Amino acid sequence: MTAETKVRARRKAFRPDEILDAALEEFTRHGYAGTRLDDVAARAGVTKGTIYVYFPSKELLFHAVIRKFQHPLLNDVHQFIDISKSSAIEFLRAFLRFIYEDMQTSRERREVLRLMIAEAERFPGLAEDYHREVIAPALETLREVIRQGIERGEIRRSAALEFPEIVIAPAALMHLWLLVFSNRLPMDADRYMEAHLDLLLHGLAQPEA
Amino acid sequence: MTAETKVRARRKAFRPDEILDAALEEFTRHGYAGTRLDDVAARAGVTKGTIYVYFPSKELLFHAVIRKFQHPLLNDVHQFIDISKSSAIEFLRAFLRFIYEDMQTSRERREVLRLMIAEAERFPGLAEDYHREVIAPALETLREVIRQGIERGEIRRSAALEFPEIVIAPAALMHLWLLVFSNRLPMDADRYMEAHLDLLLHGLAQPEA
């Protein structure tokens, strides 16, 4: 087996992946209906026929794209943050910082979200998958942190346990902001995050003296 | 002028509106590219050619739909709530209740948001209009309330003044939730709102004794 043969073999083995990468790009730029398989093929460096070798239809290609790119958000959060060694509030701070950073770096995650919102009506199954794989685990982790904070007396007992989404809502909103206005209406992400943390912890109201 | 004549005249005057209503429905169900003018026409009870009497192209029809349905959120908020007669916190509560109610009743507003997110990449101008017409005024009102609350000593001085979006973020997230999961993952809206208000006002953290 020559070196060149190896290269070709490796390329071949990854061909479906290259198609999925190209397809994500095109689907997020033009939506499901607006995407042309010709363009996906061109971007992947293959011909249209080749797509059909790996994916039986445009719709199933779309499903495969979503499946590939909907990574669980918090796979590795526990290796960065050890909840037993820090206060719940320190953990929360680290957790939010992690989310804000991921949000700004991972275009993929942003774009999959856009696809979910845009196409949920047509592909309801996808939204359910997304909830199960991405959203529910993140909320569960958050809930766990809050629970521990309450037990330790660091966090007051409130409905945050029931609705942890309220805790990360400002982060989600910024996510959306980036999707819709991309770079056109800039916003200072760091100060936004600090404001979020501050309000989250101490609330708006003037504490009674 | 016969009775039939009147009916016809009235229909004629409303024709463009009927087309826009039908178009909103189809665009939100299938996205811009996925919408067929045949279906818009059928839904509006006219023929395809009639659409072109009023709108020169599919794209301009889409623009007109957005323009028609992107109502300013808070046009009438001031007639419901008189800020001078109530405390800033009472006002805020009323303000949020207004938003949550509107969100649950106004499918139109929800769907325009979906279109903004889905198509912003293709129609960047629309996103800017939306920001100017819908988002900025709402944030400005909110900022004004917070400012008055601070002056009166009811609201503590914080970065909420700089980022009022953080204050309504949980409402926006629920909005999104309804878009993506519609009725499939139910959520108790009233308790969600109460949790939002409670956290917003008092924060997560256990107040220092």
Place this chain on the structure above:
Amino acid sequence: MTAETKVRARRKAFRPDEILDAALEEFTRHGYAGTRLDDVAARAGVTKGTIYVYFPSKELLFHAVIRKFQHPLLNDVHQFIDISKSSAIEFLRAFLRFIYEDMQTSRERREVLRLMIAEAERFPGLAEDYHREVIAPALETLREVIRQGIERGEIRRSAALEFPEIVIAPAALMHLWLLVFSNRLPMDADRYMEAHLDLLLHGLAQPEA
């Protein structure tokens, strides 16, 4: 009857003519199939419906246009040139000059010819009319001049009597030239005409000494 009423009445009376003028312009610019009745109407200053008040279909409008603008070429030639008072060759010279001048001034005649050539296949009847009304009379006049010239000994006996079209062919070719190249490939019309006359009278061949 006020002055204004009169103007309106006169306008009304000429409405069909205004439509025909506009239609000639549009048909010659875009051909039969390429012409839109909307454009004809706009040019005539009426609405599309009005065309149908006077002409039952696009095809019959086209026929009417041709009929209106296919003027016999030589209606008045005899009032300009009195054959009895001049030699046949002088007459011929005047006759050709008349044709060249008319050709350069009358855009209408040129454009009707273009329509004949372009649309003859689809409207064979029109070509026959054109021949009868425009071409045959001109050739007949020419033939008569030649006949008289032969009788008087000014013109030699030749097949020109049978094919008078050969005598004016260079003029016809210039006509075509103007149609196809309009102003893009200029040509000195006066010297062309002189060359035509010279060759026509004396031929190419070197006379035997």
Place this chain on the structure above:
Amino acid sequence: MTAETKVRARRKAFRPDEILDAALEEFTRHGYAGTRLDDVAARAGVTKGTIYVYFPSKELLFHAVIRKFQHPLLNDVHQFIDISKSSAIEFLRAFLRFIYEDMQTSRERREVLRLMIAEAERFPGLAEDYHREVIAPALETLREVIRQGIERGEIRRSAALEFPEIVIAPAALMHLWLLVFSNRLPMDADRYMEAHLDLLLHGLAQPEA
């Protein structure tokens, strides 16, 4: 490689040509705007989509048709006629005979001329190409013959050198005649040509004794 394979391969190679042949036929029958790509496809034995595999638009198909069928007129004239071995007048006679014969046999050339006249206004570039590729070379050859004839004393010095188009004008007119009246107004082509030659050489005028 089976027999069927070969047939298919050969068909494939010729497909664009088959489409151009069909398109010429349809364009000359119905003009540019009046031609339907459906009909071109049907005539070529393919489907509409196939046309777009080879030609990106109706307009570019039209250009390709013109380009394919606007053969230079006199490519091979020199192999038929050797100017050095014959008198200029003999050459001229042969040259004209060649043109008349070609005109009667080559429907293609006639039809391309019709398209030029009909569509020159809309596609001015085509007219210029046509002049350069078809008309100018023919006129140049003719001019050369005349020049040699003058040098040898066979042809008298005249403006024919400046306007060789006058020499072939009667042939061009017959060309037009065939286009407009096709077979409806018959004409004896051979006698017409003889008359043309006779007049061309000796002129109309009675030679002074």
Place this chain on the structure above:
DNA sequence: TATGAATGAGCTTTCATTCAT
């Protein structure tokens, strides 16, 4: 496995024609 020519259903758009006013 990979190709790309070919398909044909379906899209947006146009426009001659109609008809109530």
Place this chain on the structure above:
DNA sequence: GATGAATGAAAGCTCATTCAT
């Protein structure tokens, strides 16, 4: 007579899908 809203048949063009190679 004049209008112009409405029609609907058909046009040019697109593109997901197929299939022989």
